[in-house]
Amino acid sequence: DKSDGEYTIEAHTSSSKIPWHQIPTNLDETTMTFRQRINYKRKVNYKRSAEKVKKWLDTADTLSLPPNPLDRLLNELGGPDKVAELTGRKTRQVRRYDVMEDKMKVTIERRKGEGRLDQINIEEKNAFQNGEKFVAILSEAASTGISLHADKRVRNQRRRVHITLELPWSADKAIQQLGRTHRSNQSSGPIYKFLISEVGGEARFAAAVARRLAMLGALTQGDRRATGSANSLGLGSFDMDNLYGKRALNTMTEQIRYCSRNCNSVDVPDKLYADGLGVIDSLLATALEDTEDSWQEALKPYDDDCESESTWGEFAYHLLTGPCKRLADNRVAAIRDGRNVARYLESLANGSETPESVKPKITDELSAAKEAGINLNVLANIWLFDVGVIDNGTTLRVPKFLNRALGMNLDKQAIMTEYFLKCLEQEVYGARSAGMYDMGIKTISGNRVDFSEKPRSFCFRGLVAKDERVLLYKVKVDSGITFDIALQMYEEAKDNGAVPPTNSGDGWNTRGRSRVITTGFYCDSRNYLRGGKKVFLIINPGSHSASCIVLRPNSGRRLCTKHNLRERIFSSNNLSPM
Numbered sequence: 001d002k003s004d005g006e007y008t009i010e011a012h013t014s015s016s017k018i019p020w021h022q023i024p025t026n027l028d029e030t031t032m033t034f035r036q037r038i039n040y041k042r043k044v045n046y047k048r049s050a051e052k053v054k055k056w057l058d059t060a061d062t063l064s065l066p067p068n069p070l071d072r073l074l075n076e077l078g079g080p081d082k083v084a085e086l087t088g089r090k091t092r093q094v095r096r097y098d099v100m101e102d103k104m105k106v107t108i109e110r111r112k113g114e115g116r117l118d119q120i121n122i123e124e125k126n127a128f129q130n131g132e133k134f135v136a137i138l139s140e141a142a143s144t145g146i147s148l149h150a151d152k153r154v155r156n157q158r159r160r161v162h163i164t165l166e167l168p169w170s171a172d173k174a175i176q177q178l179g180r181t182h183r184s185n186q187s188s189g190p191i192y193k194f195l196i197s198e199v200g201g202e203a204r205f206a207a208a209v210a211r212r213l214a215m216l217g218a219l220t221q222g223d224r225r226a227t228g229s230a231n232s233l234g235l236g237s238f239d240m241d242n243l244y245g246k247r248a249l250n251t252m253t254e255q256i257r258y259c260s261r262n263c264n265s266v267d268v269p270d271k272l273y274a275d276g277l278g279v280i281d282s283l284l285a286t287a288l289e290d291t292e293d294s295w296q297e298a299l300k301p302y303d304d305d306c307e308s309e310s311t312w313g314e315f316a317y318h319l320l321t322g323p324c325k326r327l328a329d330n331r332v333a334a335i336r337d338g339r340n341v342a343r344y345l346e347s348l349a350n351g352s353e354t355p356e357s358v359k360p361k362i363t364d365e366l367s368a369a370k371e372a373g374i375n376l377n378v379l380a381n382i383w384l385f386d387v388g389v390i391d392n393g394t395t396l397r398v399p400k401f402l403n404r405a406l407g408m409n410l411d412k413q414a415i416m417t418e419y420f421l422k423c424l425e426q427e428v429y430g431a432r433s434a435g436m437y438d439m440g441i442k443t444i445s446g447n448r449v450d451f452s453e454k455p456r457s458f459c460f461r462g463l464v465a466k467d468e469r470v471l472l473y474k475v476k477v478d479s480g481i482t483f484d485i486a487l488q489m490y491e492e493a494k495d496n497g498a499v500p501p502t503n504s505g506d507g508w509n510t511r512g513r514s515r516v517i518t519t520g521f522y523c524d525s526r527n528y529l530r531g532g533k534k535v536f537l538i539i540n541p542g543s544h545s546a547s548c549i550v551l552r553p554n555s556g557r558r559l560c561t562k563h564n565l566r567e568r569i570f571s572s573n574n575l576s577p578m
Contacts, residue, residue: 075094
């Protein structure tokens with residue numbers, strides 16, 4: 001009931017149903033009975049909860065979320081009339097032009113076809129093979145029993161380009177999916193492309209598949225590099241879960257544990273340095289508030305702390321009183337002098353200071369902290385602790401490290417993955433230099449391969465097995481490459497999409513925070529090269545590979561990691577595109 005525009009107590013303390021937004025929250029409770037007061041508070045709490053839910057729903061409605069990947073691919077590639085869909089779903093969201101409203105509208109439609117779902121997939125497969133549709137989208141539900149290769153008996157003889165959007169966990173499932181477009185009696189083999197982003201943690205999935213593919217090749221054909229393995233599919237650079245990957249991870253964790261000065265030349269943005277220094281200053285400032293004498297003792301966790309607080313306190317104590325003691329002493333002096341980075345960041349967040357006034361102060365503190373010993377290894381201790389990697393005496397495995405890296409933000413993921421890959425590169429380089437690198441079965445290739453002399457014969461078991469002999473050959477290999485062959489490979493890379501339509505002019509394309517090497521011919525004018533400038537070709541397969549193909553006139557085709565190209569060649573400013 002209403003009286004002069006005001007709500008009466010009886011109307012809102014009774015059990016009658018009213019809209020939640022009409023519940024008043026400013027009534028006088030002193031004039032109510034006990035039961036009325038209970039009902040009134042219940043409805044007020046209900047209104048406040050409903051307001052929170054409505055706020056969350058309104059926020060969700062304003063989010064710009066991407067559409068379903070299957071529906072987006074289907075609509076952007078031409079719609080159901082031009083795309084064959086072989087999945088396990090019955091309905092889909094289709095964008096169509098509405099003549100009445102003169103705009104594109106999204107409607108939910110059932111997939112067209114007769115019979116059961118598997119029969120609909122067969123009809124879609126036939127439409128693709130007959131050339132009625134030139135794009136086919138497959139999901140795991142329809143990845144078995146379907147042949148989409150360029151069979152000589154079908155009308156669609158176009159070469160297949162097989163794009164894998166999501167790698168399966170199982171190696172045999174990966175081979176099964178790739179086999180949909182690569183079968184016998186085909187007029188041309190498919191081109192495989194794997195969509196793997198530059199997010200560091202995504203290497204975890206590619207590494208798992210690469211390892212399983214390598215094991216599958218070793219079991220079935222006695223060669224880890226056999227057809228269908230990680231290397232032949234372009235995933236060899238992601239095979240990190242091996243002997244050298246374990247050694248590289250142990251090396252990296254040892255350097256992080258003892259806060260070594262060796263950080264493998266990995267660059268860290270100043271923002272991450274400021275955030276890490278803010279964490280350290282916050283810990284030390286809290287310890288100094290508890291005591292002015294021994295801040296080391298104040299860092300120790302209390303007996304009544306919960307498990308998470310106790311674990312964090314022990315970690316901070318061992319870090320700042322152990323390998324980072326010099327840095328901690330430097331920061332204690334700065335905090336006592338009023339130069340607390342945590343306070344600077346807090347004042348910047350609450351708006352009490354402007355970025356122009358805070359930035360010079362933080363820059364000065366970062367310079368002093370770097371001289372006192374803060375580096376990537378110090379920050380990595382904090383980052384790894386935040387994602388649950390604690391030094392408890394157990395050996396950290398490569399899959400666990402890559403899995404926990406997914407819990408970091410993208411910048412930290414990229415830095416930690418780059419750090420690990422550089423350690424892995426050093427392990428492999430050391431094994432190659434010592435002649436201990438296990439390459440499996442190696443194929444000797446070149447323009448010309450000749451036996452330079454007669455083979456030597458060895459019998460290791462003597463007269464017991466005199467027919468068991470090992471022959472040692474000396475081979476002479478000409479691995480040079482002509483300009484015509486290099487130009488042909490460049491044109492093939494261009495046809496496969498490895499060459500971008502535009503060039504930035506300095507051999508780089510900018511993508512986010514990283515710089516991408518552009519495929520093309522380059523002129524190297526470094527001083528140590530004899531005979532003047534040298535010309536060679538670089539082919540970047542894409543973000544799915546950590547290596548580039550480098551072709552030189554004298555040494556032919558070689559694989560070079562992108563880290564090496566960026567550091568040893570591009571950073572010298574002696575390399576220019578042609």
